[in-house]
Amino acid sequence: MATTTTSTSSLPYEKERRIAELAVQRAAILSKAVYNSKVKGTLEKSDNSPVTIADFGAQALVFASLRNNFPDDNIIGEEDSGDLRSNKELASLVFKAITEAVYSNTTGQSSSESSSSNELGVINNEAEMLDLIDKGDCTDSGKGRVWALDPIDGTKGFLRGGQYAIALGLLVDGVVTVGVLGCPNLGEEGGVLLSAVKGQGTVVRPLTSDFSTLPDPSRVTMNPITTTSDATFCEGVETGHSNHNLQAKIAAGLGITKPSVRYDSQAKYAALALGEAEIYLRLPSSMKYEEKIWDHAAGSLVVEEAGGVAFDMYGEKLDFTTGRTFKKNKGVIVMPKAIQEDVVRVVREVAIEVYGGKSSL
């Protein structure tokens, strides 16, 4: 990892970055508390994917911070309160988890929390929590300021003690302008918090258990490789989310022989920004699946500001203007700028051969 210390001064989107970092850090503290408790409250959603107390609680906490500081902004969030309104017992467990992890005196964090809780927003009761969770129902991502939140990305990874991320991005007229990724199981003990503002680079800090503190940032840049055969892939763990056989074919085309790093969630983007790997490939297992914008907003900016690019599998820019899901993109490839031509050429050829051209979308 290449790091240099940066200094802070008044910059565009400074407040957005700071509030987003603190909000993600607070949600990370909650997620760790849920992981360490016996009750995870896991439910299966209609698409057969899991959701837990940590997903609902993190969404409520981050939205409390956004509503408190940027009340006019729109929000897109992965979760809604439907499953909690029909399961009062689970709703109470989510509120209890938030209260114990964030507001209770027993955590030893109450003094720092009380000084920052006004700024980060307080959730007073269960009804307020349920209403907050539903603030993420925006469907238009293309105009004005819209936050995109994945409260727990990689819920399966979270449940098995693997990688997961709390991912928050701010779109301004459909362009990702601020991106924050909290990765509690990545890098150093306690995890890392990465953030980027468009045009200002990417920084990393340790995630702390102190609600009001952001440790000093260090600048991060992707590994400056210039030859594809020097690259390591970062791939998903879940075989159903990405076509790993095709990825092997692409590896051969690029001369890549090193074993892939396998992580759940947007921790893959973080791994690239931190120099643990160089190429992230996500080829669709089904052309019917539309990628969610909250699975890529924060991560794509974190990588781009560290010297990379994020495209679809046809080598075109990710278009975040199409609502809650990508309608004009299939598959995602991420790499350092220096090798983008070679990677795009090889992936595009395979994509056209296997899935058909872009006109088939």
Ligand SMILES: Nc1ncnc2c1ncn2[C@@H]1O[C@H](COP(=O)(O)OS(=O)(=O)O)[C@@H](OP(=O)(O)O)[C@H]1O
């Ligand atoms: N079929 C299919 N194809 C592609 N993606 C899917 C699919 N089904 C689910 N999802 C989304 O994958 C998100 C988790 O992605 P991961 O990066 O952790 O998966 S993987 O490890 O790379 O396979 C996961 O995010 P979370 O629900 O936040 O965990 C889903 O939004």
Ligand SMILES: [Mg+2]
């Ligand atoms: Mg999910």
Ligand SMILES: [Mg+2]
């Ligand atoms: Mg996700």
Ligand SMILES: [Mg+2]
């Ligand atoms: Mg999620």
